[in-house]
Every structure is written in C-alpha cells, then in structure tokens.
Amino acid sequence: MNTEKQSHVLIIGASGGVGQALVEYYLTVGWRVTAWSRSRLSITHDALSCVQVQGYHPEQVADAVASLADLSGVISTLGVLHNAEFMPEKHLGAVNAEQLEASFQVNTILPILLLQQLVPKLPRKAPAFWLQLSAKVGSITDNYLGGWYSYRASKAALNMLLKTAAIELARSHKQLVIAAMHPGTTDTGLSKPFQDRLPADKLYSPAQSAARIAAVVEKLATGDSGKLLHWDGTELPY
Structure with missing residues (x-):
C-alpha cells in the first residue's frame, strides 16, 4: 500500500508472540x-507508545481510542484457539455452548467492535488499512478435515463481518483496505499443543510471521478489501 504518509500503526494484542514481533x-x-x-x-523506544488495557471490550479501550491521532493503519492479532478450560473439539459430541460463546467472543465479536470504534480514527481521504x-x-x-467446530465457525463469521464492513466502508473511506489474513502456523502459545504434528519447515518464528504480515500490508490495494489473504499475499477462498 503506497501512501505519502504512512507512519503510525496500532498493534492490538501487542504482548502476544506475533503482536510483539510486529x-x-x-x-x-x-x-x-x-x-x-x-x-x-x-520494549522501550522513542517511537513506541504502550497502552496497557484491562481488556478489549468497547468500554475498556474507550480512553485509548480517544487518544489516537494520525493513524495510518491497524493490525489486530486477537484470537483464541484453546485455553485452560478447553481445546479444539475433535468431534460433534464435544461441541458445547460455553466454548462456542468464548470462541465467538474473542475471534468474532471483539474484532468487529474494535473496527467499529476505530474507523473514525482512520483517514477518510487517504490510504489506510485494517488487518x-x-x-x-x-x-x-x-x-476437508472437519473438527475444530468453534474455532472454524468463529473465524468464518469474522471473515463475513469484515467482508460486509469492507463493502460499506468503501463508500465513506474510499482508500481504506479491510482484510483478514492467515499468518501461517507460528511458534506461539496458540499453536504449542499442535506443533509436534508439523514438519519443521511449516512452523514459523514470530519474527518470520511479522515480516510476512508487514509485506502483505505493504502490497495491499483497494481491490484487496474484504478478502481473506494467505501469508504470501494470495487470496484464500471463503
């Protein structure tokens, strides 16, 4: 994405492996x-502003949103696959309301509400991005494999919400690109329980994934808005 002034990025979820690498x-x-x-x-740096938030619900980030200025883009790393209470469901019998609700809350609801809050902070007449x-x-x-019900469904719903928002916001923010991205399996806590099944060359370091995400951001064009992108920049099917 080529801009005359593209110098300020907001990283959401910055203490995670990928977030910190970004x-x-x-x-x-x-x-x-x-x-x-x-x-x-x-991390400390003259160009870094760290904001510690209690959580990512609208009321918890309201002050942080209000303080933003001159924003060029946003990268959100929010997501949950498992936690202390649950792991991905391997079969239909393992599906339960609590896990579905928890997955949708983090993977689907919070990202779209954050987009809703942050759109007014993105330029209307200049290139900008939300990834x-x-x-x-x-x-x-x-x-083709099935399983992982709540994670798959919450990410599919996320993709639909972002696609819908991209269509609407193209009318008011003509140079804003809203995209979802698959970063590849990265060596973080999210993938840790599943890494032993992967070939060594299919597990990426946080630094590798951050560089790939940034490379995709650099090449984003308005025609990419609403798409689900692979870490190499190619389009993935919905």
Missing part, C-alpha cells in the same frame, strides 16, 4: 507504533 518490526523500519496489550511490554489475523481453517470451501 511492534519490533515496525519500530525497526521507522514507523511510529502504538501498542495495546493486557500485559506490560518490555485482522484470521485462519485458513475458517474457510468453508477449504474445510
């Missing part, structure tokens, strides 16, 4: 970075 990457290439995280970051990390397994077309 902060480090953009500082290295000379961007101004605002980092939202629930945990305190250990939300999603997952290839959220593709309905590409689902």
Whole structure:
C-alpha cells in the first residue's frame, strides 16, 4: 500500500508472540507504533507508545481510542484457539455452548467492535488499512478435515463481518483496505499443543510471521478489501 504518509500503526494484542514481533518490526523500519496489550511490554523506544488495557471490550479501550491521532493503519492479532478450560473439539459430541460463546467472543465479536470504534480514527481521504489475523481453517470451501467446530465457525463469521464492513466502508473511506489474513502456523502459545504434528519447515518464528504480515500490508490495494489473504499475499477462498 503506497501512501505519502504512512507512519503510525496500532498493534492490538501487542504482548502476544506475533503482536510483539510486529511492534519490533515496525519500530525497526521507522514507523511510529502504538501498542495495546493486557500485559506490560518490555520494549522501550522513542517511537513506541504502550497502552496497557484491562481488556478489549468497547468500554475498556474507550480512553485509548480517544487518544489516537494520525493513524495510518491497524493490525489486530486477537484470537483464541484453546485455553485452560478447553481445546479444539475433535468431534460433534464435544461441541458445547460455553466454548462456542468464548470462541465467538474473542475471534468474532471483539474484532468487529474494535473496527467499529476505530474507523473514525482512520483517514477518510487517504490510504489506510485494517488487518485482522484470521485462519485458513475458517474457510468453508477449504474445510476437508472437519473438527475444530468453534474455532472454524468463529473465524468464518469474522471473515463475513469484515467482508460486509469492507463493502460499506468503501463508500465513506474510499482508500481504506479491510482484510483478514492467515499468518501461517507460528511458534506461539496458540499453536504449542499442535506443533509436534508439523514438519519443521511449516512452523514459523514470530519474527518470520511479522515480516510476512508487514509485506502483505505493504502490497495491499483497494481491490484487496474484504478478502481473506494467505501469508504470501494470495487470496484464500471463503
């Protein structure tokens, strides 16, 4: 994405493996970075503004949103696959309301509400971007293995919400690109329980994934708005 002034990025979920790597990457290439995280970051830099938030519900980030200015783009890394209470469901009998609700809350509801809040902070007449990390397994077309019900469904719903928002906002923010992206399996806590099944060359370091995400951002064009993108920039099917 070519802009005359593209120097300030907001990283949401900046204390996670990919989020922190993105902060480090953009500082290295000379961007101004605002980092939202629930945990305190250990990074210090003159171009970095760290905002520790209690959570990502609208009322919890209202002050942080109000303080933003001159924003060029947003990268949100929010997402949950498992936690202390649940793992991905392997079969229909494991599906339950609590896990579905938890997955949709983090993977679907919070990202779209954050977009709703942050759109007024993005320029209406200049290039800008909103990139939300999603997952290839959220593709309905590409689902050949089944399982992982709540994660797949919440990511598919996320993709639909972003596609719908992209259509609407193209009328008011003609140079804004809203996209979802599959970053590949990255060596973070999210993928840790499943890494032993992967070939070594299919597990990427956070720094690798951050550089790939940034490369996709750099090439975004308005025609990409509403798409689900692979880490190499190719389009994935819904």
